[in-house]
Amino acid sequence: MARLIVVRLARALLTIAVVVTFAFVVLRAAGDPARALLSPETPAEAVEAFRKAWGLDAPLWVQYLRYLFAVGHGDLGQSMRDGRSAITVVAERIPVTLMLTAPALILNLLIGIPAGIYAALKRDSIADRLVMMVAVVGFTVPSFVLGLVFVLAFAVELPWFPSGGAGTWQHLVLPVVTLGLGGAAVLARFSRSAMLEVLGQPYIRAASAKGLPWASVVTGHALPNAAIAVLTIVGFMVGNLIAGTVLVESVFSWPGIGSLLVVSVASRDLAVVQCILLVVAAAMITTNVTIDLLYGVLDPRMRALRSGRR
Amino acid sequence: MRHTLNRLKPDAASMMRDEQGPCVEALLHIAGLRVAFDGVPTLRGINLTLARGESLGMVGESGCGKSVTWLAALGLLTRCAKVTGSVRLAGEELLHAPASRLDKMRGGQIAMIFQDPVSALNPVHRVGDQIIESLRLHRGMDHRTAQAEARRLLDQVGIPDAARRLGAYPHEFSGGQNQRVMIAMALAGQPDILIADEPTTALDVTIQAQILELLRQIQRETGMALVLISHDLGIVSEICERVLVLYGGHIVEELPTDRLFDQPAHPYTRGLLAALPSLDAPRQRLFPIPGGVPNAAEFPPGCPFAPRCDRRIGRCSEWAIELASLGGDIRHRAACLHVTSEPHQGEVVAA
Ligand SMILES: Nc1ncnc2c1ncn2[C@@H]1O[C@H](COP(=O)(O)OP(=O)(O)OP(=O)(O)O)[C@@H](O)[C@H]1O
Ligand code: SF4
Ligand SMILES: [Mg+2]
Numbered sequence: 001m002a003r004l005i006v007v008r009l010a011r012a013l014l015t016i017a018v019v020v021t022f023a024f025v026v027l028r029a030a031g032d033p034a035r036a037l038l039s040p041e042t043p044a045e046a047v048e049a050f051r052k053a054w055g056l057d058a059p060l061w062v063q064y065l066r067y068l069f070a071v072g073h074g075d076l077g078q079s080m081r082d083g084r085s086a087i088t089v090v091a092e093r094i095p096v097t098l099m100l101t102a103p104a105l106i107l108n109l110l111i112g113i114p115a116g117i118y119a120a121l122k123r124d125s126i127a128d129r130l131v132m133m134v135a136v137v138g139f140t141v142p143s144f145v146l147g148l149v150f151v152l153a154f155a156v157e158l159p160w161f162p163s164g165g166a167g168t169w170q171h172l173v174l175p176v177v178t179l180g181l182g183g184a185a186v187l188a189r190f191s192r193s194a195m196l197e198v199l200g201q202p203y204i205r206a207a208s209a210k211g212l213p214w215a216s217v218v219t220g221h222a223l224p225n226a227a228i229a230v231l232t233i234v235g236f237m238v239g240n241l242i243a244g245t246v247l248v249e250s251v252f253s254w255p256g257i258g259s260l261l262v263v264s265v266a267s268r269d270l271a272v273v274q275c276i277l278l279v280v281a282a283a284m285i286t287t288n289v290t291i292d293l294l295y296g297v298l299d300p301r302m303r304a305l306r307s308g309r310r
Numbered sequence: 311m312r313h314t315l316n317r318l319k320p321d322a323a324s325m326m327r328d329e330q331g332p333c334v335e336a337l338l339h340i341a342g343l344r345v346a347f348d349g350v351p352t353l354r355g356i357n358l359t360l361a362r363g364e365s366l367g368m369v370g371e372s373g374c375g376k377s378v379t380w381l382a383a384l385g386l387l388t389r390c391a392k393v394t395g396s397v398r399l400a401g402e403e404l405l406h407a408p409a410s411r412l413d414k415m416r417g418g419q420i421a422m423i424f425q426d427p428v429s430a431l432n433p434v435h436r437v438g439d440q441i442i443e444s445l446r447l448h449r450g451m452d453h454r455t456a457q458a459e460a461r462r463l464l465d466q467v468g469i470p471d472a473a474r475r476l477g478a479y480p481h482e483f484s485g486g487q488n489q490r491v492m493i494a495m496a497l498a499g500q501p502d503i504l505i506a507d508e509p510t511t512a513l514d515v516t517i518q519a520q521i522l523e524l525l526r527q528i529q530r531e532t533g534m535a536l537v538l539i540s541h542d543l544g545i546v547s548e549i550c551e552r553v554l555v556l557y558g559g560h561i562v563e564e565l566p567t568d569r570l571f572d573q574p575a576h577p578y579t580r581g582l583l584a585a586l587p588s589l590d591a592p593r594q595r596l597f598p599i600p601g602g603v604p605n606a607a608e609f610p611p612g613c614p615f616a617p618r619c620d621r622r623i624g625r626c627s628e629w630a631i632e633l634a635s636l637g638g639d640i641r642h643r644a645a646c647l648h649v650t651s652e653p654h655q656g657e658v659v660a661a
Contacts, residue, residue, distance in 0.1 A: 201429060202424055202426060202429040202430045203429060203430055203431055203432040203433070205381075205386055205424070205430075206422075206424060206430040206431070206432075206492075207432065208386055208416065209384060209386060209416055209417065209421070209422045209424075210416060210417035210421070210443070210444050210447070210495060210496075210498075210499065211413045211414065211415070211416040211417030211418055211444070211447050211448060211499065212413070212417075212443065212447065213409070213410075213413050214409065220443075221432050221435075224432075224434045224435075225432070225433070225434055228434075298434070299433075299434065300433070300434060300479040300481070301433060301479070301481050304479070304481065304482070
């Protein structure tokens with residue numbers, strides 16, 4: 001078990017190192033922050049001074065080493081746009097984004113999983129076809145298109161909700177629903193096939209053969225096994241949700257991390273972008289570790305593997 | 311194992327004699343059982359009776375309908391299967407009975423164990439809990455009592471250190487041990503009939519012998535009827551008093567085991583026997599019946615075996631096949647024109 005934790009930590013650190021390096025190179029190569037941030041009329045000396053102040057005049061590898069050294073000391077640098085520390089800038093956006101993603105994830109799970117399981121249990125019925133039809137639509141339409149459609153329908157045509165911004169619960173409805181439905185569609189399709197797979201297993205027939213009522217076969221024998229498969233996709237879902245958040249925040253002008261990322265990339269605000277990437281990487285790693293631990297809880301075969309009994 | 315494989319079960323054999331004759335209501339009576347999957351007839355009129363304590367073997371090549379017969383009888387087929395006919399247990403019709411009645415019957419009166427014990431046990435539940443589930447269902451035990459009884463059952467099926475093993479998961483057992491657990495689970499409901507669907511096919515040879523011996527011993531101890539489904543005539547002849555040979559969704563021959571090797575009447579049965587590996591023959595002589603089993607949708611009219619039969623005559627593909635008894639012995643019947651039309655042999659028995 002201890003070895004496993006060490007391996008996993010090492011892998012997490014490696015992932016973060018790769019992400020940070022990649023972002024560093026790409027962002028530096030993609031354009032000059034001085035030119036992105038300062039207006040075209042800025043005198044040349046001022047631009048030079050800006051470069052010097054932010055260390056942009058040094059060779060790339062020196063900048064990289066400096067950056068790594070600073071990160072190693074917990075210093076993620078300052079935002080070039082407002083001079084505050086990048087950590088502060090990003091941290092104040094985290095709860096704003098969570099206000100979107102947390103309810104959206106709950107919506108994903110609460111709609112997607114039951115819909116998929118219901119469709120599997122009623123396989124080939126009208127209800128099944130209906131659920132799958134909606135799921136295919138939700139699955140193929142990108143979240144920003146869905147968001148725009150919602151804005152047109154429920155903010156412009158029917159002025160029920162604001163089309164963007166933040167402040168009241170009404171502002172939350174459209175972006176959360178947009179994020180929630182797309183993910184629910186993915187999850188519904190996956191839960192359905194996971195459940196069908198389990199229902200076809202010999203132990204399900206065996207459980208019926210021993211006289212267990214069908215409802216108990218489903219809840220006691222099928223669901224716990226289907227849950228293991230569904231868990232596999234939840235990590236993928238969280239990644240999807242983060243990507244979706246960037247788009248949906250832009251569509252609805254939601255002042256979260258996604259909007260911050262878009263603005264910071266456009267203005268080459270290097271420290272902030274890298275800080276965001278670190279936060280995202282950390283979120284993904286945390287999710288995956290949590291999922292790994294849950295596997296152990298749900299699947300005794302996994303537990304045995306880990307404790308090294310086999 | 312304490313007992314050798316060759317000993318026959320005397321008590322059940324004598325019981326069988328009392329149950330002889332068509333008038334005695336058997337424990338289980340299946341009549342005209344037909345199954346069609348998506349409109350394709352697969353089981354095409356199975357008639358069989360099972361007496362209390364009897365051991366019945368069912369043999370036939372893959373796909374002939376051995377498993378489907380019992381899945382249909384227990385109501386375990388999915389909706390795409392259309393099942394007709396009659397399945398009476400102690401006089402009570404079970405086919406299309408309400409779900410609550412079927413749940414009581416399954417495991418409580420008729421239990422079934424399957425070919426691959428590893429996948430027939432739920433991987434996420436402890437074996438003890440899976441046995442206890444049956445005990446609570448059929449014997450209404452509280453958890454405490456059920457726990458003790460589950461331990462006793464594991465003991466009975468020969469799993470060492472039963473108390474501790476109750477807490478183990480199926481993946482921690484070997485295939486043979488898992489089949490023992492399945493048998494324990496089947497015994498938990500104290501059924502009158504145990505259907506063992508190729509219980510040893512997935513196991514290696516020494517374990518096969520142990521599991522078969524266990525089944526025989528348990529049948530002797532509990533007096534329940536045993537239906538043993540197998541490809542293997544050798545296994546069936548060691549365990550069962552009576553054998554049904556299936557081909558293409560029909561029973562083509564029914565005979566006492568002691569006649570199986572000496573007086574098989576149906577060409578298919580003879581083919582199966584000729585295919586048995588003998589000690590001196592090389593391995594490749596395993597299956598001399600020419601051709602393979604056609605798809606259920608492609609069975610010819612008349613005798614389903616006709617395309618592969620070496621005794622085929624013109625009328626074979628025209629008659630509605632029917633079991634007829636041989637030499638007036640009602641215990642031995644075959645569905646072949648050569649049996650039906652031989653004048654000195656007994657009258658036709660309605661199948
Ligand atoms: N759920 C199903 N849907 C469609 N066809 C099926 C289904 N179950 C069984 N069949 C068909 O019914 C026929 C009989 O199958 P069955 O399982 O009874 O064969 P079997 O005699 O038990 O063979 P085996 O020795 O391989 O177990 C086969 O042709 C099989 O393809
Ligand atoms: S009825 Fe004809 S084809 Fe069928 S088994 Fe007998 S001889 Fe062969
Ligand atoms: Mg079978």
